[in-house]
Structure formats: C-alpha cells, structure tokens
Amino acid sequence: MAKHSIVVLGAGVSGLTSALLLSQNPDNEVTVIAKHMPGDVDIEYCSPWAGANYLPFSAKDSKTSQCRNKDGNTTIGKWTTELTKPDPWYRDVVPNFANIPSDRLDPGVDNANTFTSVCINAAIYLPWLVSQCLKAGVVFRRTIVQHVTEAADFSPFSSRKANLVINCTGLSSLKLGGVQDKTLHAARGQIVVVRNHQAAMHMISGVDDSNEESTYTMTRPAGGGTILGGSYQMDNWDSQPDPNLAVRIMKRCIELCPGLVTPGQGIEGLSIVRHGVGLRPLREDGPRVDVEKIGGVWVVHNYGHGGYGYQTSYGCAETVVELAGRVLTGKKGSREQPHL
C-alpha cells in the first residue's frame, strides 16, 4: 500500500512537534520544509526566543507569580489574568501550589502564589526535536513558499503532490498565500539573557512605567543562562532591542529578584550574554488547529500560539495527528478549533 506523503511547512516548535508525532505512524512519510531551521536567529522565527517555561502561564524548582489589582486593564494585566488569579484553575494541575500569605506580600502586591514548573532550553530542545525526527526518517529541506499549496510539491517520496500539508508558519500565516489570517498580531517580546543564576522563576502582573512592559525571570537548564523579561507590545514589529527598555527590564528584574546580583549591586552586577527580540504569533481567537481544502490541497493548520507555543506544542500536535488521520483515511470534515 502506498504510504501517505505529508509535508510540514515550518520548523519552529509547532512544525517540529507535529512532524515528530506524525512520523510515529509507519504509514506516513514526512517532510519538513522551512525558510528557517533550528540554529537560525531571525525576527521571522519566534521559537528560538522563548524562555521557555510552563506558566499557565519555571526552573525545575519553583515559580512565583504576583498580582497587583491595579494592573487589571493593562495589556500585561490581561495577558496574565489567569496566571495571577487568587484561586486559579491550575492550582490542582501544577505540583506544590500555594498562596503566599498576605503578611508576606511585597508592598503594592494584592495576591501571589508559588508552584513547581519546568523550563526548557530552546537552544537544545529544537535541535533535539530535529534529531528525533531524523531518527524517524523525516526529510528536511530549506525553501520559501509564497502560497501554502506550493508546499505539496515538496514531497521527495513520490512524483505526485503530497497528500497533505501541515501549516505551521506562525506569524507568517498573516501574509502566506492561501491563508492570510488577518486576526494574527505580533506581540513583541524583548529580553536580556544573562549568566547570573536564579533558581526560582518569578513574574508579576505589571509595572508602573508602561502597560505593555512586564517583569519576569527564568533560568534555562543546561547552561542556557537566565532570561530577563520583558514586554508584550502589540503590533510592534521592531526587530531591534530598545536600549532604554533593556535598562528598565534589568532594573525591574533585580528589584523583583534581588538574588540575581551580589547585594548592593545594580545592573552592573549582571553579566549580559545578549539582548533579543521575538514576535509572539498572537491570534485573536486563540491558536488555529483545524483542516480545510485550499486549491485542491488538504491543509491542517497549526499556528497562532502567542506566548505559549511550547506549552501547547504536544497537545496541538496530537490534534494535528488526529485531523491528519481523518483526511488521510477519507473521514474528512472540518473540526472546531480546540479552545486553548
């Protein structure tokens, strides 16, 4: 029986996880094509910029989040609404959840909690995903397509078009021919990577200087450095780090997390690895994971994961496998996108 030829368009965390899970089925022959691959540093490639932690918004140790009621209507306040609720949904999901007693809260903080979470070193994880795909027989090819249906021409396994394309182009789905999803927005995130070590991760619901700037720290495992953040600047496509914002980020992170530097030191106590900017692929109605036929080609979409593409990568890729199975076995039909 002829195998199913599947082309995954995109090699960020969404594309690579989709390719890996699809490749577990021996009936599938999977190709990944992309403009950018792990190792590249580019403003059009979001995945290398992520922390990346699980934060229902963490170090292998613990994570604390603090809320100030006055941040409720700011961009950052809305972004962290679920995370900073006094009695959040995830309290029974994460290990060691505890509310911090009110007499231990910093001045101006209305509630705070702590829990155990995880942090991934994206610089190691993305190449690891590639290696697992290669082990499973996935073929990789660098190319740029203008229209999503062009991806179907890149199956090396047969002289005909691929049976299915998986669209994992992130923010580029805003302009990609055949998709052009106008509900996508860039949510600009500026970070500073430092050598200073901080075992616990921290985040607070807002800052006083701006409603699109935030304060968080996370130390990547395996020598990945500590990420100091950050910002959530809507429809801001500036790829260059803003030096003034960088100074504000460093000052605020030391204020939130004094253990980052030797007592008495300011930002001079930080050993900077690099400054960075990434554009989160934010979609108004949440991630799109569904199927449609475009110009005679079946396409499963998996894009628009905003600031949580690592957290949702396995769940969304599992849905991709399910949708691909329906198309490839003839039980087609669009599926409502999952509420994520």
Ligand SMILES: Cc1cc2nc3c(=O)[nH]c(=O)nc-3n(C[C@H](O)[C@H](O)[C@H](O)COP(=O)(O)OP(=O)(O)OC[C@H]3O[C@@H](n4cnc5c(N)ncnc54)[C@H](O)[C@@H]3O)c2cc1C
């Ligand atoms: C500062 C920052 C911090 C973050 N922190 C976290 C975190 O702690 N936890 C978390 O879960 N998430 C985090 N995120 C979000 C996460 O990084 C993204 O949701 C995720 O990386 C999106 O991955 P993706 O694969 O969908 O898109 P991308 O990584 O952007 O990949 C898109 C792929 O499509 C390819 N492509 C696009 N157009 C074309 C074309 N026309 N032809 C060929 N190839 C094309 C690109 O080359 C690339 O390979 C963070 C993001 C930022 C910016």
